[in-house]
Amino acid sequence: MTYVVTVETCIPDDAPDLDALGRFGAVVLIERGFGSVAGAEGPDGVEVDVLDVVVAARPRGAEVTVTVLAPALEAAEDAVGAVAQEVLDRAEQLTGWLVVTSEVRLQPERVQESLAAADGPDAPPSDPAARRARHTAARPGGPDDHDDGTWSEIGEDAPDPETEIRAMAGRLRSFPPAAFGASPDTAELAAGALVHAAEVLIDELYDDVQTLADEDTDVAACQSHLWHLDRLPARHAAHYDEPFARRFLVTAVALTTRFTDGGFHHLGCLAEELVLRFLLDQARVALDLYGLLDDDVETALERFRAHVHAADGTPADEAPDPLGFGTWFTPYGADRYVHPYAADTPEDEPAEEPEGA
Structure with missing residues (x-):
């Protein structure tokens, strides 16, 4: 079954926030690291095939979205998390970075439905940019709340x-x-x-x-x-x-x-x-x-x-x-x-x- 595993990573607590070029460099290093990986092992040596990797860097780390073929959700999450930590450990410039979570946020059934609908009336958009935008989640976070003509703050746990x-x-x-x-x-x-x-x-x-x-x-x-x-x-x-x-x-x-x-x-x-x-x-x-x-x-x-x-x-x-x-x-x-x-x-x-x- 195809699973989309989201890995959240973080930089050391005492490290300064990543600027724009620092985030760009992190993306390069993480993608190169995963580029050398064709597969991974989950619990009890279960093999997991890595199909695609998308990296989005943040000021305090990076979110890595990994698409894999795996026999079970647990195998996908554990294998991807282990590989992600190995990628971070191998890159000298990412010393101290840690994997915080490795989890499937999209329901596997939804992924299967999307694949099954590839040629049907419910098919995803044919335009690649539109497909990517559909699956790229916005991240919450806003400034302090004001009532003076500036932007207002919205809670961090955005439900939609x-x-x-x-x-x-x-x-x-x-x-x-x-x-x-x-x-x-x-x-x-x-x-x-x-x-x-x-x-x-x-x-x-x-x-x-x-x-x-x-x-x-x-x-x-x-x-x-x-x-x-x-x-x-x-x-x-x-x-x-x-x-x-x-x-x-x-x-x-x-x-x-x-x-x-x-x-x-x-x-x-x-x-x-x-x-x-x-x-x-x-x-x-x-x-x-x-x-x-x-x-x-x-x-x-x-x-x-x-x-x-x-x-x-x-x-x-x-x-x-x-x-x-x-x-x-x-x-x-x-x-x-x-x-x-x-x-x-x-x-x-x-x-x-x-x-x-």
């Missing part, structure tokens, strides 16, 4: 996806509810969806980087599934190789960090414009999957987009056209921020493409 998404709204620290031009209730839902979308987007962009690295190719020639990079303008697909993908991922980390740490002032470059589009699309996918995307929320997300562009003095419908390629990571001005890892250098300018290409 809507409550969990709303609980994330307070993490969008660079934007007050007024940025959405909607009622407080609608603004809270839209803000939480953006924070949720940021986590999913960064996970999936990392997967895209790894896919291009594994195939040693670019998007134009890639034979495997990609989450987002194949949605960039197709005429430049041959330029979207692993180094480009890494720069785009770092840009997404930098922009969403500024959104959530209170430090956002302006979009820094054209690549950030594209990240913003992906972020809004991902938020809509998650809301739609949970039946939460109505006209009011859609309007709130559009007003948020306009608010972000208003910081530049540029209407959203006059944002730069992404068809040009050579300056995607070039700062819009001396006062704009682009992460040093991603910033354009003269040699990044691609050779001119022949007319009609």
